[in-house]
Every structure is written in C-alpha cells, then in structure tokens.
Amino acid sequence: MPQLNRFYSLPLALRLVQIVLAMGLIHGMPLAALAQEFVPPQRGLPGRRVGGGTRGGCIAGQTALTALMPESNLSLTVSERPDLFWYLPPNTAAQLEFTLLDANDQEVYKTTFQPDETGGIMSLPNPTDLPALEIGLDYHWYFAVICNEQDRSADVVTEGWIQRIEPDTALTQQLETATASDRPALYAAAGIWQDALMTLATLRQSQPHDADVARAWTVLLESVNLGHLADQPVVPCRSNRHHGAIAPESF
Numbered sequence: 001m002p003q004l005n006r007f008y009s010l011p012l013a014l015r016l017v018q019i020v021l022a023m024g025l026i027h028g029m030p031l032a033a034l035a036q037e038f039v040p041p042q043r044g045l046p047g048r049r050v051g052g053g054t055r056g057g058c059i060a061g062q063t064a065l066t067a068l069m070p071e072s073n074l075s076l077t078v079s080e081r082p083d084l085f086w087y088l089p090p091n092t093a094a095q096l097e098f099t100l101l102d103a104n105d106q107e108v109y110k111t112t113f114q115p116d117e118t119g120g121i122m123s124l125p126n127p128t129d130l131p132a133l134e135i136g137l138d139y140h141w142y143f144a145v146i147c148n149e150q151d152r153s154a155d156v157v158t159e160g161w162i163q164r165i166e167p168d169t170a171l172t173q174q175l176e177t178a179t180a181s182d183r184p185a186l187y188a189a190a191g192i193w194q195d196a197l198m199t200l201a202t203l204r205q206s207q208p209h210d211a212d213v214a215r216a217w218t219v220l221l222e223s224v225n226l227g228h229l230a231d232q233p234v235v236p237c238r239s240n241r242h243h244g245a246i247a248p249e250s251f
Contacts, residue, residue: 036185036216037223038193040070045138047073047160051145058147059156061089061119063228065145067158068121070193070224074161077194078187080132083123085197086143086158087229090119093145096237097155098124101140108139113237115145120235123201133164162194181213188220196220205234 051065059065068085069075075082088096093115100109113125124130133139138161145156167175171190178186180203187196200220203213218230 036188036196037219038070038188038196039191040072040193040224041074041076041191043074044072045074045161048158049073049160051156051158057154058092058094059089059145060091063087063089065089065143065156065158066226066229067143067160068197068221068226068229069160073159074138074163075194076192077133077162077164078167078192079164079195079198081127081130082133082162082164082194083127083198083201084141084143084162084194085121085123085201087232088115088119088122088145088235091115091117091145093117093147094149095146097142097144097146099142099144100130101142103138103140105140112146116235116237118235120233121201121229122235122237125237133162135164135166138163165192167192184216184220188223193224201234 047069049067049069049071051059066087068087075084084098095112096115097112098110099107102108109130111124111129116122140159140161142157142159146152147154147156167190171186174186175183180199184196184200184203187193187199197220200213200217203210204217207213214230218227221227221230
C-alpha cells in the first residue's frame with residue numbers, strides 16, 4: 001500500500017512514464033523507444049531563442065542561429081555544470097562568445113571559441129571549467145556569433161535563462177534505477193529540459209544509427225517547436241581561445 005500511495009503522489013506525466021517503462025520491462029520492449037514530449041513548467045522569462053543582429057553577414061543558410069531551449073526562454077537543470085546547445089548555421093564567423101550572468105547581472109563566466117564553419121548542433125566546449133550553478137538561482141546567458149571583431153554591432157545573438165533545481169524525492173528514486181535510455185523521458189516529463197536534452201544528445205552521439213533514439217530526439221525537439229532541427233548533425237567546436245570564471249563562492 002505505501003508503494004501505491006507513492007505512485008499516486010507522482011505528477012501525472014511521471015506516472016504515465018513509469019507505467020510505460022513497466023510495460024517495456026514486462027513485454028521486452030526496447031526502452032529507448034520511449035519518446036516523451038517535454039512538459040514545460042508554468043514560468044517564462046524574456047529572452048531570444050532565435051538569433052538576431054543588425055548586420056549578421058557571416059551567417060548563411062535558411063535556418064537562423066537557434067538556442068535549443070523551450071519557448072519560455074527558461075531551462076531547468078539538476079546538473080551543476082549543464083551542457084547548453086545551439087543550432088549554428090553555416091558561417092564565416094571570427095569566433096563565438098558565451099557569457100553567463102547571475103541574477104544581479106554580474107558576470108560569472110565568459111569564454112570565446114572557434115566555430116565549425118559547416119554548421120550543425122553544438123554545445124559549449126569544456127563545460128567543466130564553468131562554475132557550479134547554485135540551486136534556485138536564475139542565470140542569464142548570452143551566446144554571440146562574432147562576425148566582425150572590430151564591430152560588435154554585427155554580432156548575431158541569442159539569450160536565455162537557466163536555473164538549477166533540486167529534484168524531488170520521487171524523481172530521484174526513479175533516476176536511481178533508470179537506465180540511460182529511460183532518463184531523457186523522466187527528465188522531460190518532470191519539466192527538466194536541459195537534462196532531458198543532454199542525456200538524449202549523449203545517446204544520439206553514442207548510438208547514431210539507433211532508430212528509437214532518433215525518434216525520441218525528434219519528439220523532444222518537436223515538443224518545443226524545434227522539430228526542423230532534428231536532422232541536423234552534432235558538430236564539435238575547437239578548444240577555447242581564452243576564458244575566465246569567477247569562483248563559485250563569489251556569486
């Protein structure tokens with residue numbers, strides 16, 4: 001009976017995920033086939049998911065620079081140092097720049113690095129030197145494609161927010177027994193976008209020909225109206241030119 005009570009105390013989306021996972025275990029379904037749409041939290045912040053700039057002449061193609069985040073411009077994470085993702089179009093950019101600010105608009109971290117000129121989905125390289133995010137704080141980030149280092153008005157820019165949260169007891173218990181294939185759906189159902197995206201991106205890179213993983217990736221992106229990016233390749237970025245961080249205790 002206590003187990004049944006705990007089950008009914010879960011949010012509906014997590015209960016549905018748990019039922020489908022159990023069916024998979026019983027019937028031998030591949031758990032990677034579980035494709036879960038993102039369930040967004042009821043909160044948003046001002047930002048810019050699609051890149052804008054006054055004279056971004058170094059960007060080519062029909063698809064704009066795009067941050068892989070919900071339309072609310074706010075991503076939740078349970079990670080100290082989450083990976084952030086963008087779609088970078090084909091470009092002739094001089095460099096890329098990422099800036100992280102705390103809730104008081106104080107700079108926490110800034111780094112510049114080299115883009116892949118062919119374009120694709122990329123994440124921030126070397127995130128281990130990113131200061132650990134504190135739980136419950138909103139962090140404001142900017143990602144700029146620098147077209148002309150002598151004229152920063154030509155930058156193409158996206159901006160958004162990320163907040164680290166503490167997972168509730170029910171989710172923590174589910175994650176303790178979940179496989180790598182289960183985790184993206186659990187995070188998505190709980191509204192934790194960044195970890196759903198990170199775990200699924202890892203599966204996509206390690207299992208590039210797995211149809212179930214590809215479908216789950218597409219479903220997740222479609223649930224935030226980014227389905228047009230689902231077929232884009234994941235591309236590396238060259239190592240940082242320079243970076244600077246403020247120690248976490250000085251936040």
